[in-house]
Amino acid sequence: MTAATLEERTxxxxxxxxxxALFELYSGSPVTVVAAPPGGGKSDLVARAVAHxxxxxxxxxxxxxxxxxxxxxxxxxxxxEIGPHDGPFAVRVASGKMRVPEGAGSPRDKDKVRAxxxxxxxxxxxxxxxxxxxxxDEAYQITFAxxxxxxxxxxxxxxxxxxxxxxxxxxxxxxxxxxxxxAPHMRAxxxxxxxxxxxxxxxxxxxxxxxxxxxxxxxLYGWAFxxxxxxxxxxxxxxxxxxxxxPVRETPFDLDSMTHxxxxxxxxxxxxxxxxxxxxxxxxxxxxxxxxxxxxxRAQASAIEALLLERGNGAEDITVGTADKLQGGQWxxxxxxxxxxxxxxSEHALASGRLCVMAxxxxxxxxxxxDDRWAAVLAGAPxxxxxxxxxxxxxxxLAAGS
Amino acid sequence: MHRSDLTEPDPFAEYVGPxxxxxxxxxxxPVVAEHxxxxxxxAPADIVWADDLxxxxxxxxxxxxxxxxxxxxxxxxxxxxxxxxGVPPAISEGEPMPFAxxxxxxxxxxxxxxxxxxxxxxxxxxxxxxxxxxxxxxxRLVVPDHYTxxxxxxxxxxxxxxxxxxxxxxxxxxxxxxxxSRLSYSISxxxxxEVLRRAYWLPADLDADDPLAWAHAxxxxxxxxxxxxxxxxxxxxxxxxxxxRSDATTAMFYGELAAIAAARHPGQRARVAAFxxxxxxxxxxxxxxxxxxxxxxxxxxxxxxxxxxxxxTSARGFTATMSQPxxxxxxxxxxxxxxxxxxxxxxxxxLMGVRATTxxxxxxxxxxxxxxxxxxxxxxxxxxxxxxxxxxxxxxxxEEPYLPFLRSRGEDEEAGRWTRGRSxxxxxxxxxxxxxxxxxxxxHTRKDTR
Numbered sequence: 001m002t003a004a005t006l007e008e009r010t011x012x013x014x015x016x017x018x019x020x021a022l023f024e025l026y027s028g029s030p031v032t033v034v035a036a037p038p039g040g041g042k043s044d045l046v047a048r049a050v051a052h053x054x055x056x057x058x059x060x061x062x063x064x065x066x067x068x069x070x071x072x073x074x075x076x077x078x079x080x081e082i083g084p085h086d087g088p089f090a091v092r093v094a095s096g097k098m099r100v101p102e103g104a105g106s107p108r109d110k111d112k113v114r115a116x117x118x119x120x121x122x123x124x125x126x127x128x129x130x131x132x133x134x135x136x137d138e139a140y141q142i143t144f145a146x147x148x149x150x151x152x153x154x155x156x157x158x159x160x161x162x163x164x165x166x167x168x169x170x171x172x173x174x175x176x177x178x179x180x181x182x183a184p185h186m187r188a189x190x191x192x193x194x195x196x197x198x199x200x201x202x203x204x205x206x207x208x209x210x211x212x213x214x215x216x217x218x219x220l221y222g223w224a225f226x227x228x229x230x231x232x233x234x235x236x237x238x239x240x241x242x243x244x245x246x247p248v249r250e251t252p253f254d255l256d257s258m259t260h261x262x263x264x265x266x267x268x269x270x271x272x273x274x275x276x277x278x279x280x281x282x283x284x285x286x287x288x289x290x291x292x293x294x295x296x297x298r299a300q301a302s303a304i305e306a307l308l309l310e311r312g313n314g315a316e317d318i319t320v321g322t323a324d325k326l327q328g329g330q331w332x333x334x335x336x337x338x339x340x341x342x343x344x345x346s347e348h349a350l351a352s353g354r355l356c357v358m359a360x361x362x363x364x365x366x367x368x369x370x371d372d373r374w375a376a377v378l379a380g381a382p383x384x385x386x387x388x389x390x391x392x393x394x395x396x397x398l399a400a401g402s
Numbered sequence: 403m404h405r406s407d408l409t410e411p412d413p414f415a416e417y418v419g420p421x422x423x424x425x426x427x428x429x430x431x432p433v434v435a436e437h438x439x440x441x442x443x444x445a446p447a448d449i450v451w452a453d454d455l456x457x458x459x460x461x462x463x464x465x466x467x468x469x470x471x472x473x474x475x476x477x478x479x480x481x482x483x484x485x486x487x488g489v490p491p492a493i494s495e496g497e498p499m500p501f502a503x504x505x506x507x508x509x510x511x512x513x514x515x516x517x518x519x520x521x522x523x524x525x526x527x528x529x530x531x532x533x534x535x536x537x538x539x540x541x542r543l544v545v546p547d548h549y550t551x552x553x554x555x556x557x558x559x560x561x562x563x564x565x566x567x568x569x570x571x572x573x574x575x576x577x578x579x580x581x582x583s584r585l586s587y588s589i590s591x592x593x594x595x596e597v598l599r600r601a602y603w604l605p606a607d608l609d610a611d612d613p614l615a616w617a618h619a620x621x622x623x624x625x626x627x628x629x630x631x632x633x634x635x636x637x638x639x640x641x642x643x644x645x646x647r648s649d650a651t652t653a654m655f656y657g658e659l660a661a662i663a664a665a666r667h668p669g670q671r672a673r674v675a676a677f678x679x680x681x682x683x684x685x686x687x688x689x690x691x692x693x694x695x696x697x698x699x700x701x702x703x704x705x706x707x708x709x710x711x712x713x714x715t716s717a718r719g720f721t722a723t724m725s726q727p728x729x730x731x732x733x734x735x736x737x738x739x740x741x742x743x744x745x746x747x748x749x750x751x752x753l754m755g756v757r758a759t760t761x762x763x764x765x766x767x768x769x770x771x772x773x774x775x776x777x778x779x780x781x782x783x784x785x786x787x788x789x790x791x792x793x794x795x796x797x798x799x800x801e802e803p804y805l806p807f808l809r810s811r812g813e814d815e816e817a818g819r820w821t822r823g824r825s826x827x828x829x830x831x832x833x834x835x836x837x838x839x840x841x842x843x844x845x846h847t848r849k850d851t852r
Contacts, residue, residue: 175584177677
């Protein structure tokens with residue numbers, strides 16, 4: 001068997017979002033926005049688009065990410081797509097604090113070698129790269145202001161991201177621009193989508209979530225997407241979602257509540273995961289590393305970590321974190337704690353982006369933990385439209401879990 | 403002092419001559435700080451644990467503030483709250499930035515102003531053109547309270563919306579005031595009651611929104627009612643006392659300067675530049691607050707500062723129990739809070755991880771960062787931790803201040819590719835359309851042409 005050529009490896013499916021994005025880039029479109037649902041294959045699209053451009057043009061290509069960790073991850077994916085390469089390296093990490101994957105060029109390497117540059121959006125902002133193509137991964141985590149500064153010397157931009165994710169943290173009082181449809185603090189793709197020269201491509205499927213969850217999350221997205229996930233299920237817990245209602249307690253990190261959350265996570269350990277693909281079916285037992293608990297507050301995470309440590313026997317290997325921290329990760333089984341637990345009604349608790357992240361980390365099964373205050377909390381939310389979307393998702397989760 | 407009311411007539415009638423302020427001639431008696439208590443180091447009781455706090459830090463902070471103000475009431479005078487000043491200092495290397503005091507004249511209801519150290523000493527009516535001139539010439543506007551600041555902003559907005567020759571100037575002033583009034587600590591627009599609130603705990607029984615109450619609290623012998631300029635000057639003096647923190651102050655200053663300069667212009671490009679300047683100023687303001695030694699107790703409530711008790715040291719780092727809540731992040735650099743000159747102020751370390759014990763304690767693992775400046779055999783963070791362990795001293799840590807780079811746009815005409823309009827020219831590619839892409843592009847969603 002001979003090794004596949006780069007052209008063969010970068011072959012694209014007819015009618016795919018990748019084909020559409022590449023068509024726009026090769027035709028000279030200044031702005032292409034690709035919006036994806038959770039698990040929609042964003043990184044795959046970015047890596048394959050970059051590899052294709054690298055193989056078929058002599059263009060300078062820069063990939064920008066919101067964080068150093070994302071940069072390292074996408075650099076590895078791109079290198080894998082490009083495959084064996086004649087030069088010293090095909091990908092060069094250009095941000096000082098970004099970990100350099102094996103085989104990639106580092107910031108110390110001369111940039112005379114033609115290579116895809118990977119750097120953070122902050123680094124682009126400080127020193128905008130002169131580049132033919134600037135591709136922003138996880139672009140919904142970047143403000144328009146940072147995009148505008150970072151892309152100042154880019155001929156064409158491709159911004160790829162999940163509009164359901166938590167946006168960038170903005171600490172500036174932006175009320176002066178509240179009446180504007182395009183403002184500096186807004187998420188970059190939201191502003192770019194309004195441009196006359198922008199092309200918008202919506203990815204049509206999720207490869208992580210099952211059909212029930214895809215349907216539940218639909219209110220948070222402006223387009224319909226379907227599940228193309230392989231058929232997966234837990235033998236002892238049918239369906240995709242179960243719900244766990246807690247009594248209303250005084251604080252969202254009440255120890256009894258958190259003990260129930262830990263119990264729900266431990267329920268998953270040892271259950272049998274069955275997967276059916278065209279190649280046949282297989283099964284295995286879930287281990288603690290297959291399970292995550294996603295919460296909205298650090299105090300909840302601290303309490304849960306302590307409880308897991310107390311349990312021992314590998315329970316401490318269950319991943320615990322806030323939605324902001326676990327955004328981007330995926331696990332077979334996830335326990336998610338409603339941010340409105342115990343009647344919390346801060347903006348932090350009410351944002352539908354946080355809800356979306358929490359309800360979309362599972363590949364196979366989700367336990368939704370809530371109490372019956374959520375509807376009252378959302379009824380009093382200042383952003384009624386967003387609260388309505390959040391309510392629709394919660395209703396969907398409860399229906400799916402009943 | 404007459405407190406302005408937003409329903410009053412528009413104050414921006416142009417200058418028609420000096421407005422006599424009966425008490426404008428005698429020089430002010432600056433308040434001396436010697437009778438003002440210094441901030442005290444946090445007592446163990448200041449360390450509020452998450453379980454006691456609840457998650458509602460706003461409420462917990464309010465409770466903490468109320469406690470401090472009650473203490474000030476017992477003391478019978480304002481108690482120093484911060485080590486840094488209430489008023490952010492201007493650090494301009496070029497022309498100095500003098501103050502212009504702006505207030506509402508009690509007799510006429512008009513907005514009037516008087517420059518610091520300059521003739522004439524009689525206040526003048528303030529109009530849009532004069533306000534623009536003051537801002538352009540680097541004057542720092544000082545107003546007594548939020549009501550006056552809001553009145554200025556509202557009047558500028560109203561004048562900008564009008565159909566007068568001054569509308570363009572008013573729009574510019576409106577944008578600049580919009581920036582200054584939205585910063586946590588503005589150099590250009592100083593609201594006295596706000597900056598005093600930052601610097602001192604006012605006794606709980608006094609109204610912190612009332613400038614006269616502040617003056618009375620500092621010195622009941624002062625008779626400043628009806629003498630607005632003297633009152634404002636005195637209060638500004640009190641609010642300006644404190645130790646500077648140069649890196650944050652510099653960032654705050656240049657951030658705001660960039661934002662105010664950008665706000666001279668309309669449009670998306672200027673808004674982006676203003677936002678970035680504000681962002682830098684706000685980051686610096688956050689650093690100003692989290693690293694202020696006077697605010698340690700308050701910052702423990704929010705978790706911006708964490709109290710640690712060192713339990714072990716090694717050649718590379720140390721282990722410590724950590725107070726809750728905390729906002730420290732694993733993998734990030736942190737620093738000790740200490741007076742300048744204290745070795746602890748020179749040390750940096752990374753939080754490697756946190757583990758919980760069955761008794762509910764959180765144990766942090768810290769690794770010292772070696773710097774070129776401190777390239778001795780024992781990293782400074784380890785030396786400080788070892789000393790703290792032997793003496794039983796509680797250390798306070800926070801995330802290392804990060805002041806993002808502010809890109810200078812200057813007069814770069816090329817800048818603003820994505821902010822100059824609703825579209826840019828389509829690029830003429832140097833390459834052809836690959837066949838596989840042409841073949842594969844059977845359908846895609848193209849945005850409707852508008």
